[in-house]
Amino acid sequence: MTEEEIVDVIVVGAGISGLYAAYRLKQKAPELKILVLEAKDRVGGRTLTAALKICHDGNETDQFDLGGQWVTDTQENITPLLNELQLETYAQYHTGKSLAELHRHVQKYSLPMPYISLLSFLESVYSVFRLESLASNVPTWNPMMTRNADYLDQHTFADLMKPWIRNAAKPLMTAAIRTVFGCEPEQLNALFALTYAQAGGGFMRLTLTDPGCAQEKKIKGGSQQISQLLVERIGKEQVLLGTPVQKIVQNDDDTVLVTTTQNQTTFQCRKLILAIPPSQIIPIQFEPMLPGYKREMFKHMPIGSYLKFIFIFDKAFWREDGLSGEVISDGSFAPFGLSIGPMTYLIDGTSSNGTPALIGFIGGQCASVWTSVTYEERRKGLTECLSRYFGGHKISTHLIEYVEKDWNLEPYSGGCPCHNVTTGSMKDFVDGLRKPYKNIHFAGTETASQWMGYMDGAVDAGRRAASEVLVSLRDNNQLKDDDIDLYTFENQNRKYQHFRVPRSKFYYAIPIVIVTIAALAKVLFPKILQ
Incomplete structure (x- = not known):
């Protein structure tokens, strides 16, 4: 040229x-x-795919995504393109119990969200469906046609949550916002958050690995x-x-x-x-x-503050222990005298070739604090987190490689995920x-x-x-x-331009049904909610 x-x-x-x-x-x-x-x-x-070491002598490598990686069959644009390019997908592993680290306490759970106490669980369920109801009324092409758009535009997501969330559910919602947006609820425009969620089919679809949800599948060989x-x-x-x-x-x-x-x-x-x-x-x-x-x-x-990391192992020991590998954390464990811990979200990152791995994210305030320390301190802090979740002996015995990608330092991006x-x-x-x-x-x-x-x-x-x-x-x-x-x-x-999504009364009934079922299940079948 x-x-x-x-x-x-x-x-x-x-x-x-x-x-x-x-x-x-x-x-x-x-x-x-x-x-x-x-x-x-x-x-x-x-998107960034890298060949990473998968054995101790470094002679073998496998492909892992250091950037965006998930797709779902309900995405009507990327799915036909993947078929056209002849790229295959495979399911995100999510069998077994997940872990929640909230208020300096690690707990297993099997439901779509952690069960810390009956009150916090009911509060979380109600809050999610209130948010889903609000999001369902937002036209994603022109969000300002939403009812109360001016009010929502002038307030943060934290303001939106205040009337509903007063107990243990707040750290859970904060961790979710850090994971999805890479920022704090106090930094996020409420109307934009609802628009973003509606564009993906709702808040729950953005956070789950179930069919039709954002983390349903990965691309073989990398995105x-x-x-x-x-x-x-x-x-x-x-x-x-x-x-x-x-x-x-x-x-x-x-x-x-x-x-x-x-x-x-x-x-x-x-x-x-x-x-x-x-x-x-x-x-x-x-x-x-x-x-x-x-x-x-x-x-x-402003773009979100985000760091993605990958721990590669020679054995998927968490699966043997009946765990999915998923962890949601509010960063309440803060080593080295720092104000907040490094962990935001962790999930099974095993490759399409079967190389065991755990991938995770440091987002929002956690990223602001932990990108200011050294690489070794970050690795040590995250290793301590994994030791709390899965056992320190297993981590030290099976660990092969640790790799991280600080998207805040990426030229011509300056951050992630959005x-x-x-x-x-x-x-x-x-x-x-x-x-x-x-x-x-x-x-x-x-x-x-x-x-x-x-x-x-x-x-x-x-x-x-x-x-x-x-x-x-x-x-x-x-x-x-x-x-x-x-x-x-x-x-x-x-x-x-003038399209307005009808207000749905159905969403207001769902929390009542879920709350009733959850309360009865806790009384009659307490082990189910453990």
Whole structure:
């Protein structure tokens, strides 16, 4: 590609969303010249698969995901793509009892949520279904059409929980927020949290491994293969790595100039798709400047604080002990004199080849504290956690490798798992994230209306941006194509602008039924809830 050669479309960002947009453009209009610019030295965005040591001599390795990894068959965008790319999935292991570390006490449980006491359990159940009821009334395309949207937008998720959660359920809910959003409830816009949950089918679906839930399946060989295979289909010569974008100029003649930091190289195109995280758009210079509603939206979307770690073993000893490997923790055990412990969430990470592993996350305040200590201190702190859960002798006897990925240090990402929204900022959500600006179109999982923050959302957003470009480049004599036209911002905005999800009375009855059943079960069959 020579300097200032004109192409039809430039896609900035070689994560799943950007690469799928380029792939769809090539499918629907193979005559278009497409170029993908990626700032990193690799493709995949917030997916990253690595070959890790699985034996003590280091001669054998297996593939593990250090970034996003889970999918479910109910995700209507990523599932067909995996089939098309011939990528197979396998079920997340979740047989046996789970563990909860709350208030410095470790306890086993078999229900979808821990049973600490009857009061806290009933409070947790009621709180979850109240949240599900609120989320069910949020239109994910335009959350400001929600009843009481202004009130929800002005308050945090912690404010939302205060009237319902007063006992032992609070640490559980806090741990869940750290795991899903990578932040604290006090930092999270209540309306955004409900929107995010609704986009994935509800809070419970975001936290469980059951069929249809967010952690149902993993991809054999790792999720980064999605991006790598898309590159092969687009053409490797059309994807330039190590090419950060510095400046974007939209000219009066409808051409777009894209200047990169690499030798100040300039590319020209007719249409541009920005498929990078909101926080990474801010440093780019725009001429003319982006509209104020977009600048303000991007500035008020901090990314979560997240670290992912993997313990690889020579034996899945937790399975032999009747445990699933899942642990939820409020960080109440705080070694080394720190204010909070490292553990947020742990789950069985055994590979598709059967290599035993436990993977986990340090999120929110836990990540803020524990990314400030050394690697060795972090490893020691997490090892102490695993020793409390499964026995120190088993950990020391069977441990092969410990690997971590601090996403806060990842160039051109700056965090994980998703961008959140501060209070008072949702009024610009639709236009700020999704609306095209002249010849610039916007993709990325944060702009999705389904499963935002997930790989499925990345595909959804990439398809919308590609559809907008295809429609804008269409000749007047070309017929409309519903497979394209229905997914543009203009059509979706027109369809859902005034759409309001009906208020459901059914959800208010569920807590009463669950509470009654749980109370009776505890009295009649106490061992079931242990």
